[in-house]
Amino acid sequence: MELTRRDAAAALAAVGATGGVALGVRRAGDGGTGDDGSAGGADGAAGDGEGDRSPSDEAVREAMAAVATAVYPDAVSGVESFVDGFLDGRLDGSAHAEGIRAAVAELESSARSWYDAPVADLETAERDELLRELGADTAEEDPHGTTAERVRFFVVNELLIALYASPTGGELVGIENPQGYAGGAESYTRGSP
Amino acid sequence: MSGAESVGNEGGGGTEGSDGDAVDRTPVPDADVCVVGAGPAGALVADRLAGDHEVVVLDAGPRFDPEDRLARQERAIRPFYDRPDVWGVGGARDAHENAGDWFYPLNHARVKGVGGSTLHWQGMVMRLHEDDFNSGSTRGVGPDWPIDYADLRPYYVEAERELGVAGASDNPYAPPREEPHPMPAFEPSYSDSLFAEACESLGIDMHSVPNARNSEPYDDRSPCVGYGTCQPVCPSGAKYDATVHIERAEERGATVIDRAPVQRLEHDDDDSVTTAVYATPEGEEHGQEADAFVVAAGGVETPRLLLLSDSDRYPDGLANGSGHVGEFFMDHLFAGAGGTLDEPTRQNHVGFYTSACDQFYDEADETQAPFKLEFFNYAGPSPVEMALSGDDWGDPLLDRLRDGYGDHVAMGGLVEQAPDADSRVTLADDRVDDHGNPVPRIEWTVGDRALDTIERANEIQVEILEELGADVGWVAGPDATGPAYHHMGTTRMSGDPDRGVVDADCRTHDLDNCWIASSSVFPTSGAMNPTLTIAALALRVADDVDARLGEA
Ligand SMILES: Cc1cc2nc3c(=O)[nH]c(=O)nc-3n(C[C@H](O)[C@H](O)[C@H](O)COP(=O)(O)OP(=O)(O)OC[C@H]3O[C@@H](n4cnc5c(N)ncnc54)[C@H](O)[C@@H]3O)c2cc1C
Ligand code: SF4
Numbered sequence: 001m002e003l004t005r006r007d008a009a010a011a012l013a014a015v016g017a018t019g020g021v022a023l024g025v026r027r028a029g030d031g032g033t034g035d036d037g038s039a040g041g042a043d044g045a046a047g048d049g050e051g052d053r054s055p056s057d058e059a060v061r062e063a064m065a066a067v068a069t070a071v072y073p074d075a076v077s078g079v080e081s082f083v084d085g086f087l088d089g090r091l092d093g094s095a096h097a098e099g100i101r102a103a104v105a106e107l108e109s110s111a112r113s114w115y116d117a118p119v120a121d122l123e124t125a126e127r128d129e130l131l132r133e134l135g136a137d138t139a140e141e142d143p144h145g146t147t148a149e150r151v152r153f154f155v156v157n158e159l160l161i162a163l164y165a166s167p168t169g170g171e172l173v174g175i176e177n178p179q180g181y182a183g184g185a186e187s188y189t190r191g192s193p
Numbered sequence: 194m195s196g197a198e199s200v201g202n203e204g205g206g207g208t209e210g211s212d213g214d215a216v217d218r219t220p221v222p223d224a225d226v227c228v229v230g231a232g233p234a235g236a237l238v239a240d241r242l243a244g245d246h247e248v249v250v251l252d253a254g255p256r257f258d259p260e261d262r263l264a265r266q267e268r269a270i271r272p273f274y275d276r277p278d279v280w281g282v283g284g285a286r287d288a289h290e291n292a293g294d295w296f297y298p299l300n301h302a303r304v305k306g307v308g309g310s311t312l313h314w315q316g317m318v319m320r321l322h323e324d325d326f327n328s329g330s331t332r333g334v335g336p337d338w339p340i341d342y343a344d345l346r347p348y349y350v351e352a353e354r355e356l357g358v359a360g361a362s363d364n365p366y367a368p369p370r371e372e373p374h375p376m377p378a379f380e381p382s383y384s385d386s387l388f389a390e391a392c393e394s395l396g397i398d399m400h401s402v403p404n405a406r407n408s409e410p411y412d413d414r415s416p417c418v419g420y421g422t423c424q425p426v427c428p429s430g431a432k433y434d435a436t437v438h439i440e441r442a443e444e445r446g447a448t449v450i451d452r453a454p455v456q457r458l459e460h461d462d463d464d465s466v467t468t469a470v471y472a473t474p475e476g477e478e479h480g481q482e483a484d485a486f487v488v489a490a491g492g493v494e495t496p497r498l499l500l501l502s503d504s505d506r507y508p509d510g511l512a513n514g515s516g517h518v519g520e521f522f523m524d525h526l527f528a529g530a531g532g533t534l535d536e537p538t539r540q541n542h543v544g545f546y547t548s549a550c551d552q553f554y555d556e557a558d559e560t561q562a563p564f565k566l567e568f569f570n571y572a573g574p575s576p577v578e579m580a581l582s583g584d585d586w587g588d589p590l591l592d593r594l595r596d597g598y599g600d601h602v603a604m605g606g607l608v609e610q611a612p613d614a615d616s617r618v619t620l621a622d623d624r625v626d627d628h629g630n631p632v633p634r635i636e637w638t639v640g641d642r643a644l645d646t647i648e649r650a651n652e653i654q655v656e657i658l659e660e661l662g663a664d665v666g667w668v669a670g671p672d673a674t675g676p677a678y679h680h681m682g683t684t685r686m687s688g689d690p691d692r693g694v695v696d697a698d699c700r701t702h703d704l705d706n707c708w709i710a711s712s713s714v715f716p717t718s719g720a721m722n723p724t725l726t727i728a729a730l731a732l733r734v735a736d737d738v739d740a741r742l743g744e745a
Contacts, residue, residue: 012195013263014263014266014267014420015195015196015197015263015264015266015267070586070587071586071587071590072586072587073587073588073590073591074587074588075588075591089195090195090196092195094195094196094198094199095196095198095199096195096196096197096198096199096264097195097196099196099198128586128587137584137585137586138584140272140273140582141271141272141273141581141582142273143197143198143273153271153273156586157271157581160577160580160581160586160590161267161270161271161577161580161581163580164576164577164580164594165270165577169577170576170577172591172594172595173576173591173594173595173598173599174537174595174598174599175539175541175542175576175598175599177419177421177542178421178541178575178576178577179270179420179421179422179541179544179575179576179577179578180266180267180270180420180421180422180577181419181420181421182418182419182420182428182429183418183419183542184418184419185379185408185416185417185418185419185543186380186419187419187539187542188382188383188419188539188542188543188547188570189380189381189382189383190383190539191383191537191539192537192539
């Protein structure tokens with residue numbers, strides 16, 4: 001099933017961000033002008049990709065889209081633009097957005113030390129392995145917890161909530177009006193389509 | 194701002210809400226009426242009086258930013274957050290103790306802030322039945338109310354209009370009504386249609402159920418758009434909450450001060466309340482003076498505030514000449530059962546129910562409590578919530594979701610609890626809140642009549658589910674029951690000053706200028722969700738306050 005812009009807009013609406021996706025435009029702040037100001041290595045790190053350098057919006061998008069291919073079922077397509085659209089609204093300078101950025105930084109740092117490559121360059125099976133090695137599969141989400149718990153919260157569950165609160169994600173399971181999606185007050189009266 | 198982590202934990206001392214330099218929390222000079230609490234009771238009183246009087250509302254909690262509702266909804270869906278986290282309940286502000294036979298999860302059962310617990314509520318709004326006002330004489334249980342259904346009837350009409358109720362007149366068991374509900378009822382759900390066949394063959398009647406939720410645009414608020422998270426948050430505003438009346442009261446000139454927990458009420462030597470002493474986030478204490486005071490702080494904080502206001506003249510607490518402040522704490526007990534069918538049941542599209550059965554309600558007597566039955570539209574897990582916990586993702590997760598979602602059915606029900614003086618709210622001996630005041634201690638006990646009635650409700654529920662062909666998977670009976678989060682009875686109404694805290698007008702027997710607007714005045718509780726009755730009583734309180742201010 002193809003994930004559409006409508007799905008991304010719905011997923012965003014479900015979590016309270018409006019984002020450019022609804023209008024089909026990219027926010028002007030894209031590309032590393034986040035509040036953290038450290039996107040360009042302002043922390044003085046050598047810039048070798050290791051350490052806790054804060055990734056730019058673009059890097060966050062790439063990593064999240066890469067992880068999505070591992071945590072989304074094979075049946076969905078259009079993942080990259082869906083995730084991109086979702087993050088248009090999600091990377092809004094909020095505390096939550098900074099949580100995503102920090103968790104992605106840690107994920108990237110593990111990818112580089114264990115696989116010597118950024119998440120986006122890994123095979124899908126390696127992305128899955130990386131998440132499991134980090135412990136994100138058995139961790140319960142916790143925005144203030146261990147690395148595993150934060151990756152579960154800000155990366156894995158972030159992507160899963162986006163998918164399963166969207167109409168296409170819901171339809172995969174048999175509910176075209178999933179919780180979190182304003183799918184109207186009629187579908188509950190009807191039998192299965 | 195988006196994201197579950199972008200809103201605060203107010204009860205834990207978070208800084209979210211309307212703190213900051215710009216907010217003036219000083220008392221209003223020359224106030225006529227001071228209302229304590231900005232839930233539906235306080236909001237309705239304030240709105241009704243604001244046009245003609247100088248009204249001040251003090252609330253312990255914050256003003257929540259409407260922009261944050263989706264972030265709060267995300268908290269409702271994500272497993273990390275407990276229900277109280279959605280509206281920042283908990284922490285030192287909301288500490289409490291349990292000392293009874295039964296555990297009472299108080300912070301799941303209330304919200305503090307502008308809008309009160311209706312921010313979290315489900316929004317089911319029924320009138321009490323005529324016999325509920327005469328439980329003593331018709332059922333032999335508890336006292337009669339000093340007022341009748343007829344006294345409240347015109348106020349019920351107004352309350353339905355104020356809250357915006359979608360309902361129909363197809364319920365043969367409902368008390369008499371004079372005109373249709375303000376909005377048409379929601380259509381029955383797909384699963385209602387499955388239940389209907391089973392009920393018909395058993396001779397059990399199903400009918401619509403009144404919802405404080407817009408089935409069409411009403412009062413400048415959106416119709417329901419199907420977010421499906423009504424409890425604990427409706428992002429669209431289709432579900433009524435008391436911010437509606439707070440906003441209107443402010444438009445009419447009322448002053449609403451948030452994060453201003455009232456510490457105590459002070460009085461003079463003529464049995465009048467003079468001042469509500471409240472704290473501010475800046476650590477100051479102010480005194481709000483007024484001619485009339487309406488305490489509307491919910492069924493637990495209302496008796497607590499009276500007990501905290503003890504003085505030489507009233508050593509057992511304010512308005513407590515009867516000794517009954519805090520006693521007779523009641524809630525409605527949940528009875529439920531559920532299972533699975535071998536066909537799709539279409540659950541969790543919306544977060545409210547559309548059909549009920551009041552057929553057995555008025556069978557009540559000394560041994561059987563009134564009870565009602567509900568047909569759920571949200572049985573079983575919601576896929577998005579399931580997706581967020583588990584060791585799997587990708588295809589295995591999708592398989593698990595498909596397995597887990599789709600064929601659940603469930604019924605709920607509420608059962609009356611009889612009043613019992615030993616079920617009560619008192620002050621804790623050695624535990625204090627963030628302002629050094631003793632926290633509420635809850636001793637909740639539930640009698641055999643309620644427990645037996647839960648079993649009776651379960652029998653009917655299981656019979657219906659079996660007739661439906663369901664594989665019954667769970668029954669919430671007397672051992673698994675819990676409260677419906679309706680706090681009642683703790684400042685009971687009685688014509689006799691020895692037997693109750695407030696009189697038939699909800700004015701305290703002991704203090705001339707102090708009213709209580711809350712389900713805490715219910716002498717008995719019936720089995721209907723309380724808030725429509727709270728709203729009707731609040732409007733009636735406002736009229737009485739208005740009349741007495743006019744006399745003065
Ligand atoms: C999960 C849930 C579901 C519910 N579903 C339903 C339903 O379907 N139908 C129904 O009829 N009812 C339902 N209820 C109950 C309903 O929410 C309450 O009956 C209603 O909100 C009570 O209104 P109130 O104004 O008396 O008190 P509240 O709404 O609790 O408001 C009291 C206010 O007083 C403030 N306050 C407390 N102490 C002080 C103080 N010392 N100083 C200043 N302010 C103070 C609090 O901050 C709060 O804002 C539900 C409740 C919950 C929690
Ligand atoms: S389903 Fe509930 S939460 Fe959603 S819009 Fe309707 S009332 Fe609001």
